[in-house]
Amino acid sequence: MWEEKVAITGPYNFDLALSRLALDPLNAVDIEQRLVRVPLAFDDKKIVADVIATGTLEKPEFVVRASDEKEKTLNRLTEIFQWDVELLQVHEHFQSTELKGLFNDHLGTPLVLEFDPFSSLIKSIIHQQVNLKFAFTLTERFVQAFGEQVDGVWFYPSPERVAKLKVEELRELQFSGRKAEYVIGIGELTASCQLDFEKLKTMADVEVSKELIKIRGVGPWTVENFLMFALGRPNLFPMGDIGIQNALKKYFKLDDKPDLPQMEKYKEPWNPYLSYASLYLWRSIE
Template sequence: MEWEDHEDYLRIFAPKAFSFKENIGYLSRSADECMFSISDEKIYRALALQNETVVVEISSEGDRILFVRFLSGAAQDARAEVARYIWEWFDLDTNLESFYQLTKNDPLLHEPTAKFYGLRNVGLPDLFEALAWGILGQQINLSFAYTLKRRFVEAFGKKVDHYWLFPLPETIARLQVDDLAALKMTQKKAEYLIGVARLIESNELSKEKLLEADFKTAEKMLVNIRGIGPWTANYVLMRCLRYPSAFPIDDVGLQNAFKLTLGYDEKPTKAEIRQYAEHWRGWETYATFYLWRMLY
């Protein structure tokens, strides 16, 4: 991780294959996003750190240097924590050069990777947020998923200045299903959210335990949780745990991206998707992320 601490601001030096413009374009995809706001090519959000909460403004210098300004004070150790969070949020540890080499002549990926060069798998570093977002998004369109997330965050999260922090698992663990009824989500989703929150609060489930496992073991650990099927498991493996081979093959958006990019009249079969994906072995997460990006 390359960064400089200037007390009132940080400068974070992203690797070569990074474009702030492409990443902020991705983050701007929904006007109903509640975890951050974007204005004048700057991102504003609150971050709950180990010992304090800070509000930051993130912009860029020359598209590759992230300029992070503190809108609230931050101790020295907190500034280092902010740098680490942003580095992980934008997945800056991943070297994309070999991925781009792989996709140059790929019939499906050459267009999205050329069009969105520098886009990163912008993640959800917090495990509970990633799991909750995956559960909320099950079997509904993206627009309604954002509506449910906003209701959930505004009902049970914490507001710092004008910015929201995601609800804590210990807060949700103490709820009953009826406490979520006003949000207009299904009873099953309410049960799943509370169940996952209780597993995290009791430390039966943690990001550290999942990262200690290999990919298949981590996937099995997640799928064994009530309400977490293969799609949600692979979503979390992609967006939070950063396993490069995570692949939500049954995702409707992925199927639509195939259809759009290849000019198909019908969605591809699972066998066709697997055939294309053979060429991406080890890069399924990024292939999926770039194909999703073609849809909005």
């Protein structure tokens, strides 16, 4: 077991990040202890890393503990929690926009990534066209049925495991037949290396989009979600997302949800940090 202290540049609001992670029942989060236990897989080795906040909004510090793979773990956690992103720069950009009040209310909220790109894509597929509560229930059933628990923390099933599933097995969990086929298909593509997440990390947003949109079951919303929460891309604004539409309606006190031309106009000044505008708008209605 090793332990490392990590200090980063503020502002960084880990408590707001934890409250968002806590929405997913599969995440091992302790709000009072300011702790999240992160499942990490390096090749065939599964490691649980404890991340505990010990600092403040302005002076963020963390203690990280894990059993092995210190360098890989710290690098991956830096990626997941975006510890190398200057959030003050993002905050200052929005001070001259109409979202100034929102960014002041949620100062230092980071764009925290899903713990693994494969599970991020699978989760997006499961969450399609169902309400959030049932989406989390379905995902929890899926992971508890076919995943693995290590030291009390759930790991999503591997691509190889997902590829071998039968549609009937997922139908028993209340998946639709089509959604079951999509999930198994992504498992097959990943297990056969036709879908390479390490390669996607090196590609531009447009290239990633072209690659993913070919996959059965993957539409624009799923691509945008993946770019934002699996790859941490900073400039995504999913205009088709109902949550963003509702948040804009509430924030700007509109009679109806905004249409696409309205949203295009709103988002212009938020470039090149549209992902943060999206995140903070979601936060405002969660």
